[in-house]
Amino acid sequence: MQTALPFDTIETPALLLDELLLRANIARLATRMTQFGVALRPHVKTAKCLQVAALCDDGRRGPITVSTLREADEFAAAGYRDIRYAVGYTPNKAAHVRRLVAQGVTMSVIVDNVAAAQALANGMADLAVPLRVLIEVDTDGQRAGLRPGDDVLLDVAAALRAPGVELAGVLTHCGGAYHCHGDTALIAMAEQERAGAVYAAERLRQAGHAVPEVSVGSTPTALFAQQLAGVTEVRAGVYVFMDLMMAALGVCRPEDIAVSVLTTVIGHRRDQGWTLVDAGWMALSRDRGLAGEFVDQGYGLVCDAQGQVLTDYIVTAANQEHGIVAHRSGDPARLLDLPVGSMLRILPNHACATAAQHGAYQVLSARGELQVAWPRFGGW
Amino acid sequence: MQTALPFDTIETPALLLDELLLRANIARLATRMTQFGVALRPHVKTAKCLQVAALCDDGRRGPITVSTLREADEFAAAGYRDIRYAVGYTPNKAAHVRRLVAQGVTMSVIVDNVAAAQALANGMADLAVPLRVLIEVDTDGQRAGLRPGDDVLLDVAAALRAPGVELAGVLTHCGGAYHCHGDTALIAMAEQERAGAVYAAERLRQAGHAVPEVSVGSTPTALFAQQLAGVTEVRAGVYVFMDLMMAALGVCRPEDIAVSVLTTVIGHRRDQGWTLVDAGWMALSRDRGLAGEFVDQGYGLVCDAQGQVLTDYIVTAANQEHGIVAHRSGDPARLLDLPVGSMLRILPNHACATAAQHGAYQVLSARGELQVAWPRFGGW
Numbered sequence: 001m002q003t004a005l006p007f008d009t010i011e012t013p014a015l016l017l018d019e020l021l022l023r024a025n026i027a028r029l030a031t032r033m034t035q036f037g038v039a040l041r042p043h044v045k046t047a048k049c050l051q052v053a054a055l056c057d058d059g060r061r062g063p064i065t066v067s068t069l070r071e072a073d074e075f076a077a078a079g080y081r082d083i084r085y086a087v088g089y090t091p092n093k094a095a096h097v098r099r100l101v102a103q104g105v106t107m108s109v110i111v112d113n114v115a116a117a118q119a120l121a122n123g124m125a126d127l128a129v130p131l132r133v134l135i136e137v138d139t140d141g142q143r144a145g146l147r148p149g150d151d152v153l154l155d156v157a158a159a160l161r162a163p164g165v166e167l168a169g170v171l172t173h174c175g176g177a178y179h180c181h182g183d184t185a186l187i188a189m190a191e192q193e194r195a196g197a198v199y200a201a202e203r204l205r206q207a208g209h210a211v212p213e214v215s216v217g218s219t220p221t222a223l224f225a226q227q228l229a230g231v232t233e234v235r236a237g238v239y240v241f242m243d244l245m246m247a248a249l250g251v252c253r254p255e256d257i258a259v260s261v262l263t264t265v266i267g268h269r270r271d272q273g274w275t276l277v278d279a280g281w282m283a284l285s286r287d288r289g290l291a292g293e294f295v296d297q298g299y300g301l302v303c304d305a306q307g308q309v310l311t312d313y314i315v316t317a318a319n320q321e322h323g324i325v326a327h328r329s330g331d332p333a334r335l336l337d338l339p340v341g342s343m344l345r346i347l348p349n350h351a352c353a354t355a356a357q358h359g360a361y362q363v364l365s366a367r368g369e370l371q372v373a374w375p376r377f378g379g380w
Numbered sequence: 381m382q383t384a385l386p387f388d389t390i391e392t393p394a395l396l397l398d399e400l401l402l403r404a405n406i407a408r409l410a411t412r413m414t415q416f417g418v419a420l421r422p423h424v425k426t427a428k429c430l431q432v433a434a435l436c437d438d439g440r441r442g443p444i445t446v447s448t449l450r451e452a453d454e455f456a457a458a459g460y461r462d463i464r465y466a467v468g469y470t471p472n473k474a475a476h477v478r479r480l481v482a483q484g485v486t487m488s489v490i491v492d493n494v495a496a497a498q499a500l501a502n503g504m505a506d507l508a509v510p511l512r513v514l515i516e517v518d519t520d521g522q523r524a525g526l527r528p529g530d531d532v533l534l535d536v537a538a539a540l541r542a543p544g545v546e547l548a549g550v551l552t553h554c555g556g557a558y559h560c561h562g563d564t565a566l567i568a569m570a571e572q573e574r575a576g577a578v579y580a581a582e583r584l585r586q587a588g589h590a591v592p593e594v595s596v597g598s599t600p601t602a603l604f605a606q607q608l609a610g611v612t613e614v615r616a617g618v619y620v621f622m623d624l625m626m627a628a629l630g631v632c633r634p635e636d637i638a639v640s641v642l643t644t645v646i647g648h649r650r651d652q653g654w655t656l657v658d659a660g661w662m663a664l665s666r667d668r669g670l671a672g673e674f675v676d677q678g679y680g681l682v683c684d685a686q687g688q689v690l691t692d693y694i695v696t697a698a699n700q701e702h703g704i705v706a707h708r709s710g711d712p713a714r715l716l717d718l719p720v721g722s723m724l725r726i727l728p729n730h731a732c733a734t735a736a737q738h739g740a741y742q743v744l745s746a747r748g749e750l751q752v753a754w755p756r757f758g759g760w
Binding site for chain 1: 649
């Protein structure tokens with residue numbers, strides 16, 4: 001079955017990346033942003049890979065978003081010069097941020113409280129070029145940020161009127177979009193994200209602050225926004241790979257998912273209807289996606305070695321290096337009866353989490369050939 | 381609060397390892413095995429760290445268990461010469477196993493079906509010193525292996541009567557112990573594991589096979605077995621660190637857990653009773669432990685920077701680099717009101733999974749000093 005694929009040299013489990021699907025996913029969002037005339041600042045936290053990031057902006061090494069300063073280090077070393085760290089700043093990150101600035105990187109950071117803003121002003125007071133700071137705005141009640149109408153917004157902005165720092169704008173991430181199924185809900189959530197960020201910016205402007213940047217984004221809202229008036233940039237991460245969560249929301253189809261875990265059948269438990277494979281949670285991650293909310297895909301949806309979805313076969317259980325593949329119904333008679341040594345691909349619930357379990361991407365080119373692996377990094 | 385601790389130089393999130401607790405956990409199982417006079421073959425999959433493994437056998441570089449051939453590579457390079465790969469063998473691992481054998485490592489592998497045994501016999505036929513093979517036995521119905529009474533056991537043994545391979549014994553892992561709460565249940569499960577493995581060995585011996593090794597183990601069964609008659613070795617992994625799953629079973633107390641994730645408060649959502657920290661699922665893992673079965677500890681139990689458990693504060697939600705700490709009750713009035721920049725430690729649900737998210741251990745010595753970090757590796 002898998003003779004046509006160049007997998008003989010791959011020891012499993014391994015993370016496969018289909019370059020054709022990757023390029024299509026990247027083009028889909030890029031096209032949309034071009035139509036809106038709004039800048040895209042890709043979030044490199046999903047792939048943590050220079051080769052993937054290069055495809056996002058045709059190798060221009062333009063603006064990027066990071067979730068760790070380690071990502072900033074890696075991309076700075078590769079020549080990126082406009083890096084936005086989109087996790088709330090704390091004083092123990094000061095030395096690291098300053099090292100990046102000293103390398104010539106235009107760093108920007110975010111805060112959502114006066115204490116962090118003051119710590120930032122104290123820690124950066126001597127910088128010749130002020131550090132760009134965005135105020136995090138909460139447009140969905142899911143995580144961090146200040147509500148657009150919160151008066152603390154103005155207090156934070158005031159605390160940033162200090163040497164070494166400057167208010168660059170507002171930033172929001174509407175993670176609530178990960179709980180919206182279908183076009184109508186996604187469109188509404190995208191508008192909620194946009195409107196909240198723009199309102200926060202307007203309030204700051206009315207208080208006399210220049211607010212040059214209004215940054216919004218998540219993969220679902222970026223792809224479903226119908227208008228972006230007042231927005232200066234969109235951030236998105238998982239759009240490059242897509243995953244079963246995005247498929248559950250209606251953002252993509254399972255066939256659009258560019259990453260999968262290649263695995264090998266190691267045995268069977270015929271009485272239970274189980275096919276055992278050598279991809280456990282170490283290779284798949286423990287991410288259960290939207291199992292409690294929409295569809296339970298176990299630890300991933302099973303495809304044959306060519307990537308064809310084997311409908312209703314999922315990884316129902318995972319130990320560290322063992323996965324159990326079974327029919328969704330649990331019917332033992334529906335054993336996936338492939339010989340020991342057969343290969344399968346598992347589509348991930350959450351591409352960010354699954355990719356994080358691996359040190360490299362095995363890249364399948366458009367011609368179905370394996371390229372030199374693309375490394376990815378981790379850590380902080 | 382944390383002035384007495386040497387954390388100023390640590391950027392969070394980071395994986396902390398308390399050496400005193402680590403040594404106590406290691407001593408606990410070692411003492412027990414000495415009492416039984418049974419060999420311990422530590423499973424290095426939990427720590428994936430040479431320094432931790434060295435503490436397990438006083439630096440003797442004795443027998444170890446691995447869950448990946450990458451672990452075998454790393455430990456072989458460090459001088460380990462008796463390595464057991466405890467995940468079912470598949471033909472695409474042949475070249476890797478042979479590379480290890482060529483380095484002088486006494487490798488042993490496991491199989492639970494005739495096809496894998498035949499593939500092994502074919503792949504290793506030319507080896508001068510036969511590869512040691514154990515038949516995996518299923519003593520709890522949870523995963524792989526042959527039932528002790530299954531006649532296929534004899535077929536597999538027969539397939540291993542071939543040049544280049546030899547039947548070394550039987551091996552079982554009673555993961556069912558992870559679902560047993562309290563002494564009585566754990567003791568019974570340990571006996572079930574022992575009895576099943578010994579019975580399988582006896583059946584093979586009656587059929588004329590030499591079965592020198594009977595290998596059993598998991599942390600709960602290793603610590604709760606009341607007798608080990610017929611057993612030649614015990615394997616265990618997570619005993620070195622312990623975790624909230626082991627605490628939920630009654631195997632340890634939360635205070636015994638040697639690893640935690642150091643994190644920093646980045647903000648608050650007072651209306652929700654949320655304290656936001658810079659440890660999300662990337663630092664904590666997505667492992668939810670025994671949330672559905674025993675106690676739901678969210679993504680981990682919160683301690684102050686000194687390691688004192690803050691009773692009933694847990695990480696209730698996790699994004700990639702954000703964690704939400706809240707009171708278990710959900711009562712917003714019980715906000716953990718610590719200033720931005722304060723540090724906390726999060727005890728892991730599952731130490732194997734949490735440690736896997738990090739590249740090194742920040743080791744706190746018995747004197748409360750930070751040592752040079754101990755690296756850990758990942759991958760396959």
